[in-house]
Amino acid sequence: MAKKLPIFYSALLLTGVNLLLRLVGTSFQVYLSSRIGAEGIGLLQLVMSVGSMSMVAGMAGIRTATMYLTAEQIGKRRPENVTWVLSGSLLYSVICSAAVAAAVYIFAPMIAANWIGNPDTVSSLRLFSAFLPVCCLTGVMVGYFTGASRIGTLAAVEVAEQICCMVCTVALLTYWAGHDAARSCQAVVMGSALGTCFTLISLVTLRILERPKSAKRLPIARPLAQTAIPLALADDLRTGITTVENLMVPKRLALYSGTVSPLAAFGTVCGMVFPILTFPMAILFGLTELLIPELARCRAAGSTERIHYLVRKSLQVALLFGTLCGGILFLSADALCMALYKSEEAGTYLRWFSVLAVMLYCDCVTDAMIKGLGQQKASVRYNILTNTMDVVFLYILLPKYGILGYFISFLVTHIINFILSIRRLLRITVQKIPMHIPLLTLTCAVLSVWLCQFVTGAIFRSVAYAVILLCLLFLMGILSRKDLRWIKGLVYKK
Numbered sequence: 001m002a003k004k005l006p007i008f009y010s011a012l013l014l015t016g017v018n019l020l021l022r023l024v025g026t027s028f029q030v031y032l033s034s035r036i037g038a039e040g041i042g043l044l045q046l047v048m049s050v051g052s053m054s055m056v057a058g059m060a061g062i063r064t065a066t067m068y069l070t071a072e073q074i075g076k077r078r079p080e081n082v083t084w085v086l087s088g089s090l091l092y093s094v095i096c097s098a099a100v101a102a103a104v105y106i107f108a109p110m111i112a113a114n115w116i117g118n119p120d121t122v123s124s125l126r127l128f129s130a131f132l133p134v135c136c137l138t139g140v141m142v143g144y145f146t147g148a149s150r151i152g153t154l155a156a157v158e159v160a161e162q163i164c165c166m167v168c169t170v171a172l173l174t175y176w177a178g179h180d181a182a183r184s185c186q187a188v189v190m191g192s193a194l195g196t197c198f199t200l201i202s203l204v205t206l207r208i209l210e211r212p213k214s215a216k217r218l219p220i221a222r223p224l225a226q227t228a229i230p231l232a233l234a235d236d237l238r239t240g241i242t243t244v245e246n247l248m249v250p251k252r253l254a255l256y257s258g259t260v261s262p263l264a265a266f267g268t269v270c271g272m273v274f275p276i277l278t279f280p281m282a283i284l285f286g287l288t289e290l291l292i293p294e295l296a297r298c299r300a301a302g303s304t305e306r307i308h309y310l311v312r313k314s315l316q317v318a319l320l321f322g323t324l325c326g327g328i329l330f331l332s333a334d335a336l337c338m339a340l341y342k343s344e345e346a347g348t349y350l351r352w353f354s355v356l357a358v359m360l361y362c363d364c365v366t367d368a369m370i371k372g373l374g375q376q377k378a379s380v381r382y383n384i385l386t387n388t389m390d391v392v393f394l395y396i397l398l399p400k401y402g403i404l405g406y407f408i409s410f411l412v413t414h415i416i417n418f419i420l421s422i423r424r425l426l427r428i429t430v431q432k433i434p435m436h437i438p439l440l441t442l443t444c445a446v447l448s449v450w451l452c453q454f455v456t457g458a459i460f461r462s463v464a465y466a467v468i469l470l471c472l473l474f475l476m477g478i479l480s481r482k483d484l485r486w487i488k489g490l491v492y493k494k
Contacts, residue, residue, distance in 0.1 A: 030340050045270045046116045047185045049246040051128045054104050056239040058097035058132050061231025062089050063139035064371060068227055069220075070147030071296040082148065086207070088220035089140045092228065097136035104129035115247050120182035124189050131193035138196050141203035147296075157202045165195030230377050238380075241387040245394060246270070249406065252398035256405075265345075265403055272346045276336060277353050277360075280325040284318060284361055295372030311369060311429050318365040319358065319438060320479075323445045324469060326357030328462045330449060335458035352407050356414065358442065363418040366425050378424050386417040437478060444472035 066089040073081045104111075108125040112118060145154040169191025177183035246266075253262035298306045329336075333354060334347035370379050390413045397405025426432065448469040455461045473479040 044185055044188065045267060046118075046247060046250075047121050047124050048188075049243045050111060050115065050125060051189070053239045053243040054100055054128065054132060055135060056235045057232075058093075058100040058136045059139050059232075059235070060092070060096040060136075061228040061233075061235055062093045062096070062136070063143040064231055065089065065224060065228035066140050066143030067147040068296050068371075068374075069223060070144050071294070072300045074148060074297060076300050082144070084217065084220045085224075086140070086144055088224045089143070089228075090137065092224060093136045093140050094133065096232075097133040101129040101132040104132065118182065121185060124182070124185040127186055127193070128189050131189075131196065134193070134200055135196050138200040138203070141200065141207065144207070145203060153206060154203075157199055157206075160202070161195040161199040164198045165191050168194045230380055233380065238383045238387050241384070241391055245387075245391050248391070249394060249398065252395060253402060255399035256402040268343065268346050269349055269403065269406065272337070272341050272343065273349045273353060276340070276350055277329065277357065280321070280329075280357075281361060281364060284321060284364055295369060296374070299373055307373070307429060308431060311425065311431055314365050314369060315362065315433070318362040319441055320473070322358035322361030323441055324466060325361070326354050327445050327449050327452075327465045327469065329354035329357060331452055331461045331465055332458040349403065349407075353410070356411060358445075359414060359418050363414065363421060366418070366421045370421060370425055373425075373428055375424060375428060379421070382417050382420045382424075385420075386413040389413050389416070440476045441473065441478055444469055444476060444478070448472060 066085065069085045069089075070082050073085060105126050108122045108129070109119070111125060112120070112122045142154065169187055172187035172190055173184060177187040250262040250266045253265055295307060295310060297303075298310070330351055333350040334344065337343050337347035337350055367379060390409055393409035393412065394406065397409055399405075401408065422433075448465050451468055452461045452465045455464045470479065
């Protein structure tokens with residue numbers, strides 16, 4: 001098995017790749033919005049919501065389970081057992097994905113007519129079902145390469161996949177789909193499917209070339225079931241609730257007197273605002289993707305000190321990064337959305353959601369650490385609870401308050417989820433967070449935003465915010481020379 005990179009360099013590599021992929025994805029979203037408009041984006045979001053639900057159901061928790069079990073075997077210094085982990089995972093994936101794909105294909109007309117409300121999307125749904133097993137098998141291989149810390153290889157393949165996907169999709173949109181929203185959905189699905197086929201072939205070939213060692217048969221069914229099934233149930237239920245939520249939002253928005261076009265409003269928030277809001281998370285994604293297998297290895301090896309160190313540093317990085325990005329998005333929301341989408345409405349919504357960036361980024365890292373420490377069932381309970389609450393709140397609030405009701409529901413449920421997750425993490429790691437640190441950090445951010453409102457120009461405001469925030473954090477003692485030495489040590493020492 002190839003030598004793995006240290007976690008910092010692996011995270012740095014994944015960060016660069018994810019930034020590139022997120023940039024391409026956001027640019028593609030801008031391109032799509034210019035071709036099919038806000039209503040077309042709203043229709044695409046509904047189709048992709050159903051596709052996402054099908055993907056999660058077909059994946060059935062196997063990607064994270066493969067990653068976790070691979071890392072666990074490597075942590076126990078039994079890499080030869082990984083072959084049995086992969087064999088069991090692939091068989092599990094084939095059975096689950098084929099069953100889900102058949103169901104989607106059969107019920108596509110009903111889903112298109114009754115859920116999405118557009119019969120023209122049947123072809124997109126059936127096309128997605130045809131490639132669903134390929135997507136799920138790719139998830140297994142990605143889980144293996146991540147758990148084995150083959151990050152360099154995985155990054156190169158993912159970049160190639162994105163290039164393949166982008167070229168195929170743009171070609172289909174240009175020469176076949178035109179400005180037709182239904183055909184555009186098919187073009188996006190087909191382009192993504194072709195890119196996934198390329199990835200699966202590449203990763204399977206690379207695994208074969210590793211010439212894995214043979215080992216005594218490992219009973220993998222029970223540990224695989226114990227890891228994957230709770231994740232599958234949680235993911236299926238959570239994604240099902242989210243899909244119901246997405247399909248419900250335009251219909252409930254239509255009951256609000258101030259909404260001119262419910263589908264356009266939904267497309268503006270989900271298809272324009274959220275890609276910008278989550279774009280900086282690509283930097284954290286490299287960290288979260290590696291925390292699950294790294295913490296699983298530490299847990300298997302009994303490295304309690306290492307676990308405590310990773311928890312403290314990861315939360316610190318998420319807090320500071322979320323504070324920095326949230327302020328920049330808040331100050332540049334109008335200019336950014338006008339430049340990308342020519343939409344003042346999107347700028348207003350982005351400013352609303354940008355104040356939640358700190359919590360969202362910290363919650364992302366916290367959720368990864370909980371899963372890495374074997375607390376998948378707890379994560380399941382929290383997600384199901386808050387997603388169910390979200391549906392109830394949206395059903396009640398949307399007809400009365402419109403998009404503001406969507407924001408209120410999003411705020412309340414994500415706060416509850418974060419509180420439950422961080423409480424669980426601190427309890428199982430026996431760690432404590434000094435409350436003055438997040439409070440002082442947020443105070444510095446608010447003061448920096450207030451001072452930067454007197455600066456003209458979105459770019460100058462963003463730069464001024466970053467400089468003022470860092471200065472205030474040093475003055476308050478949140479950042480210190482010790483932190484700078486830590487960063488320097490990461491760069492110059494493995």
